[in-house]
Amino acid sequence: MRALLPRSRPSPGTVAGAVAVAALAAAAARLPAVAREVYDSATAARGPALRRDLEPAYEPQRYLLRDVVRTLRAVPPGAVYAVAVGPGPNVPELVRDGLVQLLGYALLPRRYTPDARAAQWVITWDVPPRTLGVRVLRAVAVDGHYRLLEVRR
Amino acid sequence: MTHAYLGLAGLDLLELAAGFGLLHGLGVVRSRPAAPGAVGLAFLTGWAAVGVALALGAPLGLDPGIAATTAVALALAGAGVACRRLVAGLDEPRLPPLRGRAPRALWLAGSAALAAALAGALVVGVQHAADVSWDAWAFWIPKAEAVYYFHGLDTGLGGYLTYAHPEYPPLQPVTVAAAFHFMGGVHPALLPLEQCLVGVAFTGALVRLLRRRVPGWLLAPSLALLVVAPEFWRRLPLVLPDQDVAYLLGAAAVACALWTLDGHRSRLVLAVLFLAAATQTKAEGTLLSLLLAVAFAAASLLRDRRRGLPALALLLGPATIVPWQIWLRAHGQPASSGDYRWSRLLDPGYLGAHSGRLTYAAGQLLHDLFAPGTWSLLPPLVLLACALALRTAPAVAAAGAGWLLVAFAGLLATYWIGTPDVHWYVATSAERVVGTLPLVGGALMPLLLATVLAPTSA
Numbered sequence: 146m147r148a149l150l151p152r153s154r155p156s157p158g159t160v161a162g163a164v165a166v167a168a169l170a171a172a173a174a175r176l177p178a179v180a181r182e183v184y185d186s187a188t189a190a191r192g193p194a195l196r197r198d199l200e201p202a203y204e205p206q207r208y209l210l211r212d213v214v215r216t217l218r219a220v221p222p223g224a225v226y227a228v229a230v231g232p233g234p235n236v237p238e239l240v241r242d243g244l245v246q247l248l249g250y251a252l253l254p255r256r257y258t259p260d261a262r263a264a265q266w267v268i269t270w271d272v273p274p275r276t277l278g279v280r281v282l283r284a285v286a287v288d289g290h291y292r293l294l295e296v297r298r
Numbered sequence: 299m300t301h302a303y304l305g306l307a308g309l310d311l312l313e314l315a316a317g318f319g320l321l322h323g324l325g326v327v328r329s330r331p332a333a334p335g336a337v338g339l340a341f342l343t344g345w346a347a348v349g350v351a352l353a354l355g356a357p358l359g360l361d362p363g364i365a366a367t368t369a370v371a372l373a374l375a376g377a378g379v380a381c382r383r384l385v386a387g388l389d390e391p392r393l394p395p396l397r398g399r400a401p402r403a404l405w406l407a408g409s410a411a412l413a414a415a416l417a418g419a420l421v422v423g424v425q426h427a428a429d430v431s432w433d434a435w436a437f438w439i440p441k442a443e444a445v446y447y448f449h450g451l452d453t454g455l456g457g458y459l460t461y462a463h464p465e466y467p468p469l470q471p472v473t474v475a476a477a478f479h480f481m482g483g484v485h486p487a488l489l490p491l492e493q494c495l496v497g498v499a500f501t502g503a504l505v506r507l508l509r510r511r512v513p514g515w516l517l518a519p520s521l522a523l524l525v526v527a528p529e530f531w532r533r534l535p536l537v538l539p540d541q542d543v544a545y546l547l548g549a550a551a552v553a554c555a556l557w558t559l560d561g562h563r564s565r566l567v568l569a570v571l572f573l574a575a576a577t578q579t580k581a582e583g584t585l586l587s588l589l590l591a592v593a594f595a596a597a598s599l600l601r602d603r604r605r606g607l608p609a610l611a612l613l614l615g616p617a618t619i620v621p622w623q624i625w626l627r628a629h630g631q632p633a634s635s636g637d638y639r640w641s642r643l644l645d646p647g648y649l650g651a652h653s654g655r656l657t658y659a660a661g662q663l664l665h666d667l668f669a670p671g672t673w674s675l676l677p678p679l680v681l682l683a684c685a686l687a688l689r690t691a692p693a694v695a696a697a698g699a700g701w702l703l704v705a706f707a708g709l710l711a712t713y714w715i716g717t718p719d720v721h722w723y724v725a726t727s728a729e730r731v732v733g734t735l736p737l738v739g740g741a742l743m744p745l746l747l748a749t750v751l752a753p754t755s756a
Contacts, residue, residue: 157750160686161516164679164747165404169519171675172411175526182531183418186425194299197487200427201435225455246436249461253440253484254447256456 199251206239212291213251219285219293220266225256227264231271240270267294305480306488310341310495312371317344319375320571324564325387335509338502342549343568345473345496346575347374352476353469353578354618357625361449362476385563390510401515408518415525416498419534423494428486429537432726437461438537439486442474446484453629464631467622469578470539490535493542497534500545501525504741507552511559512748520747524740527674529733543583544734546576547590548741551701554594554612555694555745558601566611569594573615578622581635582709582731588616589704590738597697637723642715655720659713662724663706663732672729673736680739683746691749698742702735 317340550572557565576583591612598609687695
């Protein structure tokens with residue numbers, strides 16, 4: 146049995162060569178998937194520049210892009226805003242856990258405050274304005290859930 | 299949008315100039331014919347150096363606007379050129395030309411796969427919209443916007459400290475803020491292209507650093523595997539800084555290993571620069587940078603005794619975190635993450651009571667490393683290369699393998715002693731942070747294998 150086994154160890158060059166061949170084979174096996182991704186990327190529609198910059202508000206929850214764009218138009222740069230999200234069971238998870246951060250991304254240089262009474266604008270999702278404890282100068286209903294409230298100061 | 303692309307190109311050219319100036323001063327590029335082959339290394343060096351300078355300047359009130367960033371880049375380039383007399387030119391011996399069909403075929407096929415993948419990465423970068431990763435839009439890009447709009451580390455409403463993880467060092471936000479200034483506005487959709495350029499530069503830097511040490515038939519297939527590995531490829535356009543930390547630590551590890559092999563001062567300076575940049579990018583970067591500096595400094599000291607003392611300079615890289623921690627404390631912020639406290643590692647009762655976290659996290663991290671759909675064959679090949687090189691380049695192999703082990707243990711420990719629910723914690727971060735290990739190992743692998751072909755005393 147021992148006679149069937151190689152008598153000497155493989156040379157360093159053989160081992161390194163085997164690693165290089167294995168690396169190349171593994172890389173080659175990945176190339177079709179990489180090429181497909183590049184092709185899909187190259188042939189995909191790019192979309193308008195504003196949407197590409199606001200992609201986190203568009204993908205995967207497309208309804209938020211319209212809300213964000215309307216907010217950008219209504220709330221002036223430099224204004225202080227607060228966000229209030231209702232406790233209802235139908236509030237999407239992303240809105241419940243991430244609306245504040247998403248608006249922070251999209252609305253700067255408007256400044257976020259957690260205190261609605263210190264804000265010039267309050268952005269609400271399924272929250273009745275009367276429960277906020279602020280005097281509302283005007284309200285803009287962007288859709289059934291999302292409202293922009295300008296606060297009287 | 300054309301103006302935004304042109305502005306970003308302007309910033310990249312400035313960083314390239316800073317990198318070439320520094321490489322000239324360090325003796326790495328001393329002639330025009332050598333320059334084209336060093337574009338990747340020069341860009342990575344300039345990008346890291348400008349980033350470190352802006353990050354260190356931010357707590358002092360530096361606004362990374364066009365004027366300041368230009369001045370920093372030109373000052374770095376000028377400083378490099380001015381220092382050219384201090385460091386002798388790097389004279390690397392040439393490898394013998396490739397002979398035989400098999401080596402040529404490996405080199406050609408590996409080079410073609412690598413070039414095609416990098417060209418594809420640039421296409422992906424151009425076409426990519428803004429990063430939709432939660433952490434990117436929840437705090438990384440808003441921090442950069444805050445620095446851009448409020449001219450530095452504003453601490454008021456909506457300012458830098460109002461986002462998640464204020465303790466993270468500021469390199470990525472200030473670098474992105476500088477990019478926004480050059481673009482003429484906040485255009486996160488261009489950032490994936492910039493990330494892909496950094497990824498391509500990293501690969502080019504490895505080629506430049508290793509081409510005189512590693513035969514092409516070994517280097518090209520190894521780097522091709524690294525670039526097309528599913529996790530590397532997926533993370534190329536992401537704005538999350540985990541991949542940047544991995545690039546910087548990978549380049550630092552290669553520079554450390556080359557310094558251990560040939561002792562040229564330029565290697566040590568580049569290693570310190572890349573370690574500093576990784577330190578300034580993310581909390582994990584600070585930890586892993588410190589461990590890498592300690593691993594290579596210890597290997598040098600054990601092997602060379604007093605002649606290895608210059609290796610202690612590597613600790614300067616992670617030490618650059620100190621000014622940032624002073625600034626955080628001055629503004630009433632904790633200097634470390636609230637998710638874990640290192641002192642808990644000294645509490646056997648706590649550790650025993652939370653051993654379930656350790657076993658769960660260990661299983662997930664190992665899966666994220668070794669599942670074929672994550673890093674392909676790279677992790678086992680890296681371990682094989684370390685094992686083979688332990689005989690032929692013991693100091694380099696021990697430092698590299700030691701770092702991989704201790705880094706894995708360090709990351710695992712954060713999940714063990716962490717307070718967030720371990721399933722959520724692992725699911726939202728493990729894949730990103732543990733990916734640094736195979737990327738750094740993949741950068742070192744060709745060099746380790748080359749020492750198997752030509753044993754050294756290192």
